[in-house]
Amino acid sequence: MSDDNLEAGKNGGVAAGAAKKAIIKLRGVRKVYKRDQQEIPVLEGIDLDIPEGSFEALMGPSGSGKTTLLNLIAGIDNVSAGTVEVAGTDLTRLSEGELATWRSRNIGFIFQFYNLLPVFTAFQNVELPLLLTNLSKAERKKRVETALRVVGLEDRMDHYPRQLSGGQEQRVAIARAIVTDPTILVADEPTGDLDRKSAEEILKLLDLLHRKFNKTIVMVTHDPAAAQSAEIIRRLDKGQLLADGAAGPFR
Amino acid sequence: MSFFLLIFKSAFRNRLRTLLTSVGVAIAIVAFLFLRTFIGAWYGGVENSASDRIIVRNKISITFELPLNYVDKVRQIVGDKGQVSYENWFGAVNPKDERGFFANMAADPEVFKMYPEIVIPPDQWKAYAEDRMGAIIGSHLAEKYGWKVGDKITLRGTIYPGDYDMNVRAIYTSTSRAVDEATMWFHWKYFNERQSETRKDHVGLIIIKVNDASQSTAVGQAIDKTFASSAAETRTESEKQFQLEFLSMASALISAIQVISGVVLVILMLILANTLAMATRERTTEYAVMRAIGFQQRHIVGMVVGEGFVIALTGAVLGVALATPILKFFAQLFEKQMGGFLGNFDLELRAVVLAVVVALALGMAAAALPARRAGKLKIVDALRRVE
Numbered sequence: 001m002s003d004d005n006l007e008a009g010k011n012g013g014v015a016a017g018a019a020k021k022a023i024i025k026l027r028g029v030r031k032v033y034k035r036d037q038q039e040i041p042v043l044e045g046i047d048l049d050i051p052e053g054s055f056e057a058l059m060g061p062s063g064s065g066k067t068t069l070l071n072l073i074a075g076i077d078n079v080s081a082g083t084v085e086v087a088g089t090d091l092t093r094l095s096e097g098e099l100a101t102w103r104s105r106n107i108g109f110i111f112q113f114y115n116l117l118p119v120f121t122a123f124q125n126v127e128l129p130l131l132l133t134n135l136s137k138a139e140r141k142k143r144v145e146t147a148l149r150v151v152g153l154e155d156r157m158d159h160y161p162r163q164l165s166g167g168q169e170q171r172v173a174i175a176r177a178i179v180t181d182p183t184i185l186v187a188d189e190p191t192g193d194l195d196r197k198s199a200e201e202i203l204k205l206l207d208l209l210h211r212k213f214n215k216t217i218v219m220v221t222h223d224p225a226a227a228q229s230a231e232i233i234r235r236l237d238k239g240q241l242l243a244d245g246a247a248g249p250f251r
Numbered sequence: 252m253s254f255f256l257l258i259f260k261s262a263f264r265n266r267l268r269t270l271l272t273s274v275g276v277a278i279a280i281v282a283f284l285f286l287r288t289f290i291g292a293w294y295g296g297v298e299n300s301a302s303d304r305i306i307v308r309n310k311i312s313i314t315f316e317l318p319l320n321y322v323d324k325v326r327q328i329v330g331d332k333g334q335v336s337y338e339n340w341f342g343a344v345n346p347k348d349e350r351g352f353f354a355n356m357a358a359d360p361e362v363f364k365m366y367p368e369i370v371i372p373p374d375q376w377k378a379y380a381e382d383r384m385g386a387i388i389g390s391h392l393a394e395k396y397g398w399k400v401g402d403k404i405t406l407r408g409t410i411y412p413g414d415y416d417m418n419v420r421a422i423y424t425s426t427s428r429a430v431d432e433a434t435m436w437f438h439w440k441y442f443n444e445r446q447s448e449t450r451k452d453h454v455g456l457i458i459i460k461v462n463d464a465s466q467s468t469a470v471g472q473a474i475d476k477t478f479a480s481s482a483a484e485t486r487t488e489s490e491k492q493f494q495l496e497f498l499s500m501a502s503a504l505i506s507a508i509q510v511i512s513g514v515v516l517v518i519l520m521l522i523l524a525n526t527l528a529m530a531t532r533e534r535t536t537e538y539a540v541m542r543a544i545g546f547q548q549r550h551i552v553g554m555v556v557g558e559g560f561v562i563a564l565t566g567a568v569l570g571v572a573l574a575t576p577i578l579k580f581f582a583q584l585f586e587k588q589m590g591g592f593l594g595n596f597d598l599e600l601r602a603v604v605l606a607v608v609v610a611l612a613l614g615m616a617a618a619a620l621p622a623r624r625a626g627k628l629k630i631v632d633a634l635r636r637v638e
Contacts, residue, residue: 076543076630097547104545111634115540119260124252129544131254176544
């Protein structure tokens, strides 16, 4: 995340209530997994528009297809039918390599188990996505420091993951997700492995990123309390989206 | 951070495993270098053989002899184009050490004029020339048996039965690897007078030193033509060819060593492949995360291949460092046991370069399959595997 953006965030980001165009558009999305000769439908006829700068939660029982939907939006899985347009790009038309490049520029990932590389410090973990850019070492350092400052871990940058608490690890993972200043953050159960206090800190951080830095956040969660952090809660059941979502308490 | 650091840290993430793998590679490198050095030492004399010396022997085999009168006939053929001399492989042993091999020859004194690399102090040469039972021994042989100039020694014939008493009159050194310092020569005349009538007046080898090396082939052809269809046909060849033929008697052993050195490399590759397969399997989720955040397949493949390279390099460096004292120890042991017959058992730079290059290539080759697997993994499957 650049300092410019950090400043923009301080000024309030996108005005609340302004008409927002959909940054994520899914049309007639179907996803089927094949096991042996059998087809297992996971998502069926999904039409979804997620506006730019919104914070949405996807909820549903296990096997409802919420993580699959998140993966399709993030470009790490392919649809069986339909189209997925994210940030103006039709992902179904991209090759494996093009998708990787696209992800590096547009998506920040936050995982349930943080998935930091244990042999690298917090600084190095956050720097990892920047290795794919042409930034100089000094520019990378500046960006990493900014990202770690945003998540409140500028004093832990030389710590290894094993030296951090679960909440701190997840904050490092969030710093890694935002360091390239992506348009969209996808979070799969970001608080699923944390205690209540740490979970609340992470949710506050996500809310900060959404409100202050205008990030579009799509979060999968089982936890109704976590879902309340989102502007919109969407529910899936048996591979289908249910009625329109409700606003969370932060809005 | 850089890609190199990424590779380096990944390679040394499980330090014990990487260390054990590197030691495994190092041992394979030591074994490989040992075997290559052995083969190099075995052929060392051949590579340093003189191009102006040619050898005439019985066409059937070097174990068959030639009549003594061939020497004069060969002298006539060679004329003023070179010098001619002769010797017999004696094949005797020291009765005090019957299993201790060393080369010993019954030689015409003129032989020594053909080997300028053999250095004999003039006074000792004079003493040898004047003593019918005199013997010249190499410095390594003298050291091995504690023989000194003036000692009376006895050799026990194996090809030519009987005990032969001799006097050590000279100790030579060599200026070339073509001649070891573990051979013994004594007077052919003394040898001949001890033979039975049927074995008398025969020579094993006729040695020619031509003035112009380019004439070697023509001289050899003329000699073989002269003795064609005779009772003892000849075969004339360069010193190098002759030595190769002599060494070919042990070709099965050398072939076996070469096969073993190949097997060592295969083992090296399997050790690395096993480690890399384990390492990549353990890191499946991490590769999936890296792919998710934008790393390409080629980056992941490069990382795994790079790890193979780093571990192989570590093992190779360790192996070369270990090989130096180990080979030095064996060089001393062989010199003690074989009196320098094996030649210089020194670690050669080209063998080191070969070992390192081969180890690095195999390290990367061993990484190929795990790298391919890591590069091809489906991100969602890999993420789901752990979660």
